[in-house]
Amino acid sequence: MKKVLMGNHAASWAVKLADVKMIAAYPITPQTQIVEELSEMCGSGELKAKFLKVESEHSAMASCIAASSAGVRAFTATSANGLALMHELLHWASGARLPLVMVNVNRAMAPGWNIWADQSDSLSQRDTGWLQLYVEDNQEVLDTVLQAYYIAEKVNLPVMVCYDAFFLSHTYEAVDIPEKQAVQDWLPPHARENILNTKDPRAFNGLVMPDVYMEMRYKLQQAHEEAVAVVKEAGESFAKAFDRSYSTIETVYCDDAETVLVTSSSTTSPARLVVEALREKGMKIGLMKVRLFRPFPVDDICQVLSGKKKVVVIDRNISFGKGGIFADEIRGAIANDPQAPIIFGYITGLGGRDITPELVEDIVMEAEKNERPERLALWKGLKS
Amino acid sequence: MRMKASEELITSGHLACQGCGGTMVMRHALRALGDNTVVVIPACCWTIIAGQFPYSSLRVPILHTAFETAGAAASGVRAALDIQGKEDTNVLAFAGDGGTFDIGLQSLSGAAERNEDIIYICYDNEAYMNTGIQRSSATPEMAWTTTTPSTRPKSGPKKNMIQILAAHKAPYCATANVAWPEDLTNKVKKAMTIRGTKFIHVLSPCPPGWKISSEYSIEVARLATHCNVFPIYEVYDGERYHINIQPKNIPVTEYLKAQGRFRHLTDEEIEHIQKRVDYEWKILLQREMTDSYHMNMPA
Amino acid sequence: MSDHKPIVYKNCEDVPAVVMSEASMLWNKTGAWRYIKPKYCDKVPPCNQGCPAGNDVENFVRLAEEKKYKEAWLSIKEENPFPRVCGRVCYYPCETACNRGQFDRAVSINALERFIGDYVSTDTKIERLQNDSGKKVAVVGSGPAGLTTAYHLARLGHGVHVYEADEKPGGVLRYGIPEYRLPKKVLDEEIQDIINLGVTIDCNKKVGETIQWEALLDFDAVFVATGAHKSRNVGIENEEAQGVMPGLGFLKKVAQGKKVHLGPRTVVVGGGNTAIDAARTAMRLGSQVTIHYYRSRNEIPAFKEEVDEAQKEGVHFDMLSEPVRVLVDGDKATGIEMRRTRLGDPDESGRRRPVSVEGSEYSVDATTIIIAIGEDTDLEYLPSEIQEERGRVIVDAFGATSRPGVFAGGDMAIANHNVAYAIGSGKAAAIAIDAYLKGSHVSDIVAQTTIGEYGAMSMSHYIEAGRAHAKNRYTKSVVSYNDINLNYFEEQERSKQTKLELSERHQNFKEVHQGLSEDQIQNDAQRCFHCGVCTMCDTCYIYCPDIAIEHKGDAAWGYDINFDYCKGCGICVHECPRNAMMMEDE
């Protein structure tokens, strides 16, 4: 069934299809429609779930953690300040190895107040142990939320699905909504061990002494490493069931490319146009969209980028004092490769400023012109 | 209620200090609740008392949760149990005064306002004991703590949590005291029969924090009530007050002198505290009296 | 996985990924934190120490509370053959000692004892404790002391032959204490229990007269308790006149059912129990009675309650007056000349000495004058090697005289002249005689058998008869009022005995005290603190923060402390309402 949906509603539809049993959320622009739509669905009974209208994102995450600990599929959605407020609890969710799914609509951090697209909010939660997927369009929103449950419940780790404010959240696109039955056939039922159970009473998340803490962290890292394959497997099996395939990264024209443009989220869309146009002009350029940010699919990325001349990364985010976070991650990933390319890291589009095809082309051409980047963090689109 | 020690839902070997009141609160609460109970514990002494991984000193499931989240986490457990058809399982949030009066107040307020069907017990040892006796908003006026040295003891009175919960119109609020275990278990039992948020505030002596010798734990707690420092009462629907234990109206100095944390008090300061206590007690009596004017809200 | 063993993860692989408990904390033996430890330790209730007869007061009060009246009765009978007598005539020093007295008012121990005794039907038999030893003991005198010795010795398996000068046994219980305080029927029934044990009471046998001392030497041991019966004379003019009589003699005649003609006005001289009993008896016989005593009301030695009753019944008191001479008409007394006294300095007893006020003489008309200023012992019949001092046989704590095999007790040997002391002394002697007959030494067991620091001897301690839950009662430590945790008790009114209406006390000897009802008994039994004796109230159990106190079992009495886990906080000991626990060093 095709429907014209805004990105936020696509997320809500996925939650319904995944038969989520507990939702706790707190409104924040630009996430509100997810919550509103889910309220409607719960209200009408088409989604049989408990919806806790909690008093903060912090409590939203706390109650999702609790509900998940008690063995049900749980969901929340937030953005920017809301996500930041959850910070401590993000660690709890992953440390407790809970298969939670959260949508984060990427929005700039205050101050000053800015409700527009910017990935700095979720990227600053990079080290909380959550899986992070950055998606490009509304279809991918729906498909990825479904896959997020598939992945989370396989690796016992929480998954954050991130997409850009307004460019996706509030933009209507045609979305193919899978049949409920087909989703049920594909997504295994939520059956978990190690949950709060009065018949087998256990204590969870208690005090851990130094003699085993490190081993437990090692296992968490292991789970992340294994998750890369699970993300791919999820994409493949999803493709079999629904005819749309996904992976950790997506590449366009990369095989023979000398320069590879790297993007994520909605920035990928203008980049596609630019790459297409430059190819037509004969430039050996390719495009790599990074969909999975945590765990970082190092092997997949290095395989594409090794031996290339230049890699141009566009970051709609910043780690102050260093630069674009995707660029930095790629640098780190490929550093030991003897055929590592030169990496140009561009920061642009912060706080919702448009990333137009012209801007993308500007960036590519500037990188093409220069042998090496003048500095780690290159800025594009600043007022002159 | 004669129960074998081996049938109790708390086991020996736990990590509480000698004479810990908070431990007794848990014991009495679980005697009433029984094993069909999930306990939610935010950061507090009970994080430690429950034992380190891979052990537990309770024979009921525990969800340890972040310091400020008892109300929300209990709500989450409740929601998950309900949707699984386990409405009969009790959810007990068990938090310290810090986790209740201070950092967890918002989360508790949220749960109470939504009237989540949970029992929330605050074992109040009147400071952050887990982190080494720092003041909380439950610390009594002029008490010593490590952050309120006796040269500058805690200023201002203890926050009135029951009033806050009563203002939420929680269907059942009560104070209790480890010195009256029967009263405490009865209140927990009563709470089990009421739907919605039940809040029980229990005075829990802490020998190291109060600077008392462990054997005086109960005696000092008892004095708190008999000196009107910690009256024992219930509030139904945020409105109807009922005092459960008639105090002996002993002068506060008996209570204060029994504890090292009040050792620095001068006679004038004690008199000040006495006045405050008398005043609060009168207000409580008045509240109990207005009971007769209470009218049920129209349906 | 065993709850009691810590879990060890040897390699990284073993460590679980989830922070989830696998076992309880029971492996963690927190007992190691402890440096002092609690202990269950029953102590001596002050009432027990205070009872001169050595009753296990706390125990019978508790049994009464549980409505186990027969067990309560047996508990008393273990120590004392006379619960019904004591429940009526004892001056209850146990109640003076009772800790509850400092809280509100003492437990009505005495009335409880009476109730228990009266409640249990007379056909309940007292058992012998030991088989026939083949030994024979002679007892001289069948007052409370002699009968108590006989009773215990019989229970211990010895043959006992009691020689009694009078025609019936009981001593002062029968011939001194009047019927309205102690009905003869009650006395007879309790004496019957003693006879049922095989004791022979040989009446009308006065040693020194009817039979000689030497005849007693055939016995393996002898116990003498012939009381103090020789009434003292005032030593005034005309004391031998007709109409002047000794108090005890008067009471005895009345008790024997003999007619005594008093006339309309009786004067009683003296202030002891004999004086009061004589006055109240005279009043019941229809005479107007005045008691003259040479000190004031404060110094009167008679039991206060008796004095009050006498006054209520209409006996007049003329205090601070001393007799000068009997006024006579021929050899018949017509009155008595008295003289005023005033109180001077205290004498060695601490009471203020009466000083005659010269010239204050006055005369009082009287048809009968009863002299009741005290009774002395008559030790004539004893062989000279038995040492005496101030009219009393010298004995040790167990009644042993200076002659081996001869023991003495009661009024003739001890300073305290009352029934409970007589019973206590009789029991002590029974213990000593039993030990003597078995060739052992009482000095070895004196600590074990003494109740508390200075109480009476306990027969049950002596025979170690099982009081399963109070085994370690051998501690000497007596519980004081300060040892009681008053938080556990609330003021509660003491039960009050009903008494015969004053209007019904004339011309008859109906019992004045009517005892307590069962409800009243229950009320008072519940008032008992049970000083120093565990009642299994569960206080220690419930407060233990470490769940280290466990009930012994469904049927068994008491608790076990699990020292694997007890951290030694001391709350149980501090909170025990009745000081039945203590802390001791590791």
Ligand SMILES: Cc1cc2nc3c(=O)[nH]c(=O)nc-3n(C[C@H](O)[C@H](O)[C@H](O)COP(=O)(O)OP(=O)(O)OC[C@H]3O[C@@H](n4cnc5c(N)ncnc54)[C@H](O)[C@@H]3O)c2cc1C
């Ligand atoms: C009038 C009166 C009232 C009293 N009221 C109380 C009271 O209310 N409460 C209380 O506790 N105490 C009371 N007492 C004191 C108490 O009765 C005595 O202390 C107690 O009876 C002493 O007991 P006993 O066995 O030593 O001597 P007794 O009771 O005097 O018995 C001695 C017995 O020995 C016999 N006897 C004497 N000489 C010989 C002999 N040579 N051969 C054989 N038998 C002999 C006597 O006949 C007598 O039966 C009272 C005393 C009197 C006199």
Ligand SMILES: Cc1ncc(C[n+]2csc(CCOP(=O)(O)OP(=O)(O)O)c2C)c(N)n1
């Ligand atoms: C967010 C956060 N801040 C601070 C702490 C440190 N902390 C742990 S327990 C505690 C005090 C707990 O006090 P209270 O709730 O009164 O319980 P108690 O320890 O007295 O039993 C603090 C400050 C924490 N765990 N989490």
Ligand code: SF4
């Ligand atoms: S510090 Fe106080 S509250 Fe904490 S375990 Fe020790 S006694 Fe209990």
Ligand code: SF4
């Ligand atoms: S309260 Fe009971 S045990 Fe204590 S002294 Fe009195 S009668 Fe004896």
Ligand code: SF4
């Ligand atoms: S507290 Fe109660 S149960 Fe424990 S020792 Fe004392 S009397 Fe016995």
Ligand SMILES: [Mg+2]
């Ligand atoms: Mg605290």
